[in-house]
Amino acid sequence: MTGTPWTRAFTDDGPVDVDALGGKGSGLVRLTRDGLRVPPGYVVTTAACHVYLADRALPDGLTAELRARLDAVEAASGKTFGAGPEPLLLSVRSGAPVSMxxxxxxxxxxxxxxxxxxxxxxxxxxxxxxxxxVARFHAMYSEIVLGALDDRPAVDALVTAVEPGEEPGAVYDRVWAAAEAALDEELGESVPATPWDQLVHAVEAVFRSWNTRRARTYREHHGIPHDMGTAVVVQSMVFGNLDDDSGSGVVFTRNPVTGEPGLYGEYLAHSQGEDVVAGIRTPDPVQQALPPDLLAELERSCLDLEARHGDVLDIEFTVEHGVLWFLQVRSAKRTPEAAVRIAADLLADGTASPSRALSLVTADQLRQAQRPGFDPDALAEARAAGRVLVAGIGACPGQVSGELVLDPDRAMERADAGVAVVLGRSVTSPADLHGMIAAAGIVTSTGGSTSHAAVVARALGTTCVVGASDLVIDADARVARVGDRTIAEGEPVALDGASGELIAGALPTTTPAEATEAMDTLLGAAAEASGCEVLARITVPTDAAAALAAGASGLVTAVDDVLAASGDLTRLVETVLDKGLDGSGTFSEVRDAVASQFGPLLAAAGSHDVDVRAIDLLADESRELLQQTAVTTRHPELAMPLGVPELIVAQREGLIRAVAESGYSGRLRLAVRHVSDPAEAAALAALDQGPDAPGVGTYLTSPRAVANVGGLAGDSAVVWLEIRALQAAVFGIPARQFLTAEPLDSYVAQGLLAVDPRHALDPTVVRMLDGLVASVATPVGVRLSGTVRDEVAARLLGLGFRRFAVDLPEVRPLLLGLGRAALAE
Structure with missing residues (x-):
């Protein structure tokens, strides 16, 4: 059967194509090849799913392949499908190419x-x-294949009343009849009694589940394409609920919460796999729950698998009557903090190459690892005051405050209104996903660190606490209770995803901590690979240390930003409106303000490069602050880059004084925005005030400036290309709209723009920039605003740019993205 169109056995030769076999299927093929104990089975490929979704029918020939593959599984297992004396039961599981x-x-x-x-x-x-x-199968088949919703407590009670020694036929008849009656009452349907029909319909149901609302919502949130489709894994069942020597578990080869080395996971005796991951029962730590011989076998196997894959793995296993079986292996979901540590550790111990290590951390994870935490003093006071309501299992670190909300719909409504919320649930399910996405934090009263809430929260990077068993959620009454304490929905709470604490009342947060040693290790490798300079945009002196600690090679700032932060800018604008530009009074005030405010900033910069953007009275994003209409109406010459040369001179003189007073020893340059003509650059160069003056450069903000870069660069000490302004000019959209979600989110969602100009370079801009760096001898830097996408960084690197300036929080993510892109090349 090797090479058949729609299916592939775990034992078949050939490449392991994740796109065709899905993550689960490809993992099982690898586990089998590695010689581990895997129940026999086969994969129905994503190609079959594509046909089914298009035609609403299984592709021609698939049912024949299912039958032939089933015969092979019977032979490999020594069991018979649907009959004794050794019955073969199957699991039919989805397995997309990307973990969902x-x-x-x-x-x-x-x-x-x-x-x-x-x-x-x-x-x-x-x-x-x-x-x-029988009850489990009937309920699961009814829900998944037929769409039933009833929990069937009467059937569960019937099962509980069965005595182990009862006559099997009578028990089967009694349970099956009760389950069928419940299904008939709800839907008027019946589960097929023929196992073959059950299998075919189950495969179809898994294909259909690709397009459920929750699956589409998850893909949209994570940017997963809708056309990938899912594979289906058909595999011989092993039973963790067979006896007390059986059970099911999930382990990670390292702690997915902290990144700490060593096996981490849970095991639930006398259970099937869904009991562990569903969160309806709280399992035990695997080191305590597994017998020593099985634990040793599991640890050896996990170490070998991690070394072979070069990644931290999530492994599902079942113990059937004392025998260990492997059911799944995949790259583990992990918290941002764990992702950084794990990648650095794997790089340091040689398990992962620099390219592999950098690929294990995303820019978003790096951003989240920098996020603020609770003020330590406020947290200590809250603990001392007895405000800790409950302590559960920290599933995803982070420290957040928000209103407690007990319903996912209301959580989304409050979040849409701009309110931070903490979603409290007894247990989460895929139906809660929209509320989980909206929430700043999630807390559940049941479940362990591999429950649905924990896994999804780690994928979202959302602060999460699970297994807070003393917390009673009463969603109908809209209250939560801990002992004799009641917290009404809407009250503020604070959640610590590391310690597992839920605290009454909100807590203030502190600024992000400096880069950890693990970040430094990774970003050092990234910087070495890319060979790029990354400068950080700062506004106040205290930002300089944080920027340099984050890996910035220099700093950029703007005169108007610095003066706005000090309060001087408003006064200067009022002076221009009141006194005008005649005489030296106004320029003297500009000079004094620049000298006063830039001295401390340059002192903090030490010997690092500092590039300063001159005052821009046309700055789109701060037009109200600068009273643009009033100023340029009264003084239209200020609308031109060199309309008032004395203003540029005053800023340079102020910087010269700041250098002298601060002892700054680095390279300082002043760049002017909106220059587009070589004659302007020549005029700027003519303003030179001697060897101590900062060099004067240009900020390119228009297509004309880019076209004239050759003539501009010859008279410029530095050239900065401002991507946001250039994209705005190409699209004809005000640059300030690039700093907001709306209206562009809705506009792009309607398909009215082929490129979202906030997150990707337009092909027109790419053509403008192609060959630009090689055409001039002057250093050309790129100024990027807001969140920088990896795709943008990679494209600019490919165009030859090696000097970048970004907002302070984006220094580390950009270093990572540039390193990844360089190693990919």
């Missing part, structure tokens, strides 16, 4: 005909075990 935990569907224990059920009861000598399998 909990978003798509699975059917377990498939193949339970009456004969198979009776045979299982006879071999296990436990009619209750068989009854539990």
């Amino acid at each position: 935990p909990g978003m798509m569907d699975t059917v377990l224990d498939l193949g339970l005909s009456r004969d198979a059920a009776v045979a299982i009861a006879e071999r296990s000598s436990d009619a209750r075990f068989m009854a539990d399998l």
Whole structure:
């Protein structure tokens, strides 16, 4: 059967194509090749899913392949599908090329005909075990394939009442009839009694689950394409709920919360896999729950797998009557803090190359690892005052405050209104995803660190606490209770995703901490790979140390930004409006203000490069602050870059004084915006005031300036290309709109722009920039505003740019993105 169009056995030769086999299927193929104990099975490829979604029917030939593959699984396992004496039951699981935990569907224990059920009861000598399998399968099939919603407490009660030694046939008839009656009452449908029909319909149901609302919402949030489709894994079942020597577990090869080395995970005796990940029962730490021999085998296997994959792995396993079976391996979801530490550790110990290590951390994870935390003194006071309501399991670190909201719909509504919320639930499910995305933090009263809430929160990078067992959520009454304390929905709370604490009342946060040693290790490798300079935009002297600690090679700032922060800018604008530009009074005030405010900033910069942008009275993003209409109406000459040369001279003189007074020893340059003609650059150069004066350069903000860069660069000490302004000019959109979500979010969503100019370079701009760096001898830097996408960084690197300036929080993410892009080349 090797090479057939729609399916592939775990044991088949050939390349392991994740796009065709999905993450789960490709992982099982690798586990099998590695010689680990894997229940036999096969994969229905994503190609079959594409056909099914297009035609709403299984592709021609697939059912024949399913039958042939099933025969092979029967032979490999020594079991018979749907019959005794050794019944073969199957798991039918989704497996997309990109991990989407909990978003798509699975059917377990498939193949339970009456004969198979009776045979299982006879071999296990436990009619209750068989009854539990029958009830689980019927409920799961009814929900996944037929769309039932009923929890069926009457069926569950019936199973609980079964005695292990009862006659199996009678037990089966009783449980199956009760389950069918519940389904008929709800939907008027029936679960097929024939296992073959069950299998075919289950495969179809998994394909359909690709387009459920929750799956589409998850993909849209994470930027996953909708056309990937899912594979289906069909595999022989092993039973963690067989007896007390059986169980199911999930482990990570390193701690996905902190990044600490060593096996981390949970095990639940006498359980099936969904009991662990669903969060409905709280499992035990794997080191305490597994027998020593099984724990040693698991640890050896996990170490080998991590070294082979060069990554931290998430591994699902089942123990059936004392025998360890591997059911899944995939790259582990991890917190941003853990991602940074893990990548640095794998790089340091040689498990991962620089390219591989940098690929294990995303720019968003790096951003989240820098986020603020609670003020330590305020946190200590809250603890001392007894405000800690409950302590659960820290599933995703971070420290956030917000209104406690107990319903995902309301959480989304409050978040849309601009309110930070902490979503409290007894247990989360895929139906809660929209509320989880909206929330700043998530807390659940049940579940462990591998529950749905924990896994999804780690993928979202959202602060999360699970297993807070003393917390009682009453969503209907809109209150949460801890002992005799009641917290009403809407009250402020604080959540610590590391310690697991839920605290009454909000807590203030501090600024982000300096880069950790792990960040420094990674970013050092990234900087070495790219060979780029990254300068940080700062406004106040205290920002300089944070920028340099983040890896910035220099600093950029703007005169109007610095003076606005000190309050001097408003006074200067009023002076221009009041006194005008005649005489030297106004320029003297500009000179004095620049000298006063830039002295401390340059002192903090030490010997590092500082590039300063001159006052721009046309700055689109601060037009109200600068009273542009009033100023340029009264003094239209200020609308031109060199309309008032004395203003530029005054700023240079102020900088000269600031250098002398601060002891600054680096290279200082002053650049003027909106210059587009070589004659302007020549006029700027003529303003030179001697060897101590900062060199004068240009900020290119228009297509004309880019076209004339050759003539401009010859008379410029430095050239900065301002991407946001250039994109705005090309699109004809005010540059200030690039700093907001709306109206561009809605406009792009309607398909009215082929490129979102905030997040990607327009092809027109790319053509303008192609060959620009090589055409001039003067250093050319790129000024990027706001969040910098990896794709933009990679494109600019490919165009030859090696000097960048970004906002302070973007220094580390850009260093990472440039390093990744350089190593990819």
